């Protein structure tokens with residue numbers, strides 16, 4: 001029997017792909033929920049855009065039809081000498097192959113009061129229920145940590161008219177990921193949101209509580225005192241691998257795996273947020289706690305387990321998110337600072353919140369990546385350009401073919417190209433090709 005610990009995107013993708021290729025019994029164990037749901041949609045449940053059931057991509061009969069057994073329980077220990085997983089309910093399951101896909105957990109850094117009533121991260125279904133339950137009694141909330149999940153939590157709480165204070169250690173928002181020009185545009189956007197109070201260069205000192213251990217406020221290292229009924233901790237996530245420590249499987253920050261996603265124990269694999277690659281692809285991180293790498297790892301491990309040993313190839317980096325109304329996508333690797341031998345072109349609209357940040361190699365002109373805000377660009381087209389190692393001039397010439405909504409956005413493209421030509425003394429002219437023609441030709 002193949003046992004999978006974790007029913008998130010990586011574990012479920014592995015199970016589905018194994019079933020397409022093999023008849024071996026499959027059991028997925030998850031403590032969080034019986035059925036797989038989309039973690040990225042949790043915020044929309046809170047904001048009333050959908051019900052929790054709508055976050056489940058598969059109907060309950062999907063699992064029986066595909067003979068994938070689902071257990072809702074917690075794995076306390078993995079015994080690699082007897083090939084067993086020990087469940088909290090006392091049951092021991094024997095595996096032929098084991099996939100650890102146990103995801104992440106929100107970071108806590110030992111602040112006084114961090115375990116008080118009214119403190120939560122935003123990761124699990126249980127976190128959402130916890131926040132939901134306390135929301136009617138929240139007038140003011142403090143969110144600690146300026147990343148994507150923090151912004152999602154802020155948007156959620158503001159939708160219920162809760163006043164939100166956001167503590168950010170850095171001088172600029174998300175400056176570890178974005179250059180200053182990008183952070184500044186986002187920071188300006190946040191100012192528009194009534195009820196969102198940004199506190200930059202501000203670190204949490206302690207969470208204050210009353211004699212019932214309920215949150216009453218926070219004190220910052222700069223001496224600010226903010227009264228609140230809820231504290232959201234969104235200072236990043238860590239691989240959720242506490243239960244693996246007793247197994248002898250080699251770990252570092254995550255469960256260590258080779259390029260076939262094999263751990264140090266025979267027949268045991270790790271994928272998704274909890275996996276740490278010993279030798280990641282150049283330019284990529286050993287642990288990538290985002291959706292698509294987990295999905296790709298699930299597809300890869302399914303092949304290896306069913307007799308087609310396959311190395312994990314993450315492809316070109318891409319991701320997408322939303323900062324309130326501003327949509328964000330990234331294709332290729334754009335760092336917050338230029339790397340050696342790189343050059344950049346930044347287009348920012350004077351009034352609209354539209355920003356395009358292109359990075360390319362100075363000598364060869366090879367396109368390296370783009371961050372785009374406030375305008376949606378097509379992933380397949382950019383992926384194709386990255387695969388073909390197109391030049392920045394090729395990319396800009398054909399920018400129209402990457403445009404998701406040509407009618408609406410065409411007003412920016414001409415200006416993008418003109419500004420590029422002025423800055424670099426180039427003679428790029430926009431092609432009028434449609435995106436599908438571009439793909440057919442590629």
Ligand SMILES: Cc1cc2nc3c(=O)[nH]c(=O)nc-3n(C[C@H](O)[C@H](O)[C@H](O)COP(=O)(O)OP(=O)(O)OC[C@H]3O[C@@H](n4cnc5c(N)ncnc54)[C@H](O)[C@@H]3O)c2cc1C
Pocket residue numbers: 005006007008009010011029030031032033039040042043073074075076101102103104122123124149152240243271272273274288289290291292294319320321
């Ligand atoms: C609010 C939020 C928004 C996000 N938005 C984005 C986004 O816009 N784009 C993006 O790319 N990524 C986003 N992410 C990250 C993305 O959701 C994760 O990278 C992805 O879901 C991880 O999938 P996974 O399968 O590795 O693990 P998980 O989805 O974490 O699943 C692991 C499961 O294993 C269970 N488990 C762990 N240990 C045990 C055990 N011992 N016994 C039993 N069960 C166990 C856990 O309870 C969990 O259910 C977001 C994450 C959050 C929290």
